[in-house]
Amino acid sequence: MGPPPLAHPVASPSSSSPASSPRPRRSTTGLVCLALIGLLLFSVFCALGTWQVHRRAWKLDLIARVDQRVHAAPTPAPGPADWPRISADGDEYRRVRLDGAWLDGKDTLVQAVTDLGSGYWVLTPLRLADGGIVLVNRGYIPADQRQAARPAPAAPPVTGLLRITETGGGFLRKNDPAADRWFSRDVAAIAAARGLPAGQVAPYFVDADADAHAAPAAPVGGLTVIQFHNSHLVYAITWYGLALMVVIAAFYVARDERRRGASADAAGGLER
Numbered sequence: 006m007g008p009p010p011l012a013h014p015v016a017s018p019s020s021s022s023p024a025s026s027p028r029p030r031r032s033t034t035g036l037v038c039l040a041l042i043g044l045l046l047f048s049v050f051c052a053l054g055t056w057q058v059h060r061r062a063w064k065l066d067l068i069a070r071v072d073q074r075v076h077a078a079p080t081p082a083p084g085p086a087d088w089p090r091i092s093a094d095g096d097e098y099r100r101v102r103l104d105g106a107w108l109d110g111k112d113t114l115v116q117a118v119t120d121l122g123s124g125y126w127v128l129t130p131l132r133l134a135d136g137g138i139v140l141v142n143r144g145y146i147p148a149d150q151r152q153a154a155r156p157a158p159a160a161p162p163v164t165g166l167l168r169i170t171e172t173g174g175g176f177l178r179k180n181d182p183a184a185d186r187w188f189s190r191d192v193a194a195i196a197a198a199r200g201l202p203a204g205q206v207a208p209y210f211v212d213a214d215a216d217a218h219a220a221p222a223a224p225v226g227g228l229t230v231i232q233f234h235n236s237h238l239v240y241a242i243t244w245y246g247l248a249l250m251v252v253i254a255a256f257y258v259a260r261d262e263r264r265r266g267a268s269a270d271a272a273g274g275l276e277r
Contacts, residue, residue: 053240061241067094071098075100078100079102080102082167084133085136085137085207096167096209100164101165101166102164111130113127113129115187115188116187121228124146126145138196139210142210142226143224144215144224146224156223167209168229170192170208171191174189212228
């Protein structure tokens, strides 16, 4: 008979492989750090979401006020005494009326992209009866009419929308007064380039309304685009969603920590 088979050692209940060993609990310092980071993120995301809610309310109020201004009856344009108080929130897109005399030979062409295509805005200064000067955007002309003779503007009064000056230039393009290249309706810069007295020029310009009786080659008015970007609700939902994700992550961390504790307690009981 051959030798008896070797007996395999029987593992004791207290022995376990590394793979089955319970995961250790996180340190108290680590848990405190995670809690502080989570609380900070939650607070920041909630604050940003609330800020966007307030911004949305402000934007809706602004849209309502602008809509009311656009459809209101025209009022006299603000005179020199009112110029220091002109603001975008309080005055832009007001429907105004101007009366006075055009200053001939001082037109300024500003590059424009409109529903009619690319071309230029034609800005002409108008001297008011009180001595003030307002730049009037008479309207759009196609690019190929830059050098063409334009008919004289219609006699005032002029009605249109009050607009706040556009300083600097366009996107990635600065105004170049020396070369007479304009990408924005910068009132102060245009006034200086045309030799208009700085103290007599209004800090705004006016987009003239469309004129049904204008000559065929006259600038086309009434092309003001009134559009407000209003994605504040989407932004608010995004920030609040991120805050909710922080809460969910905290729940999973807490549940995992409880499981680690229960596993460690069970392992300790087996060892005893």
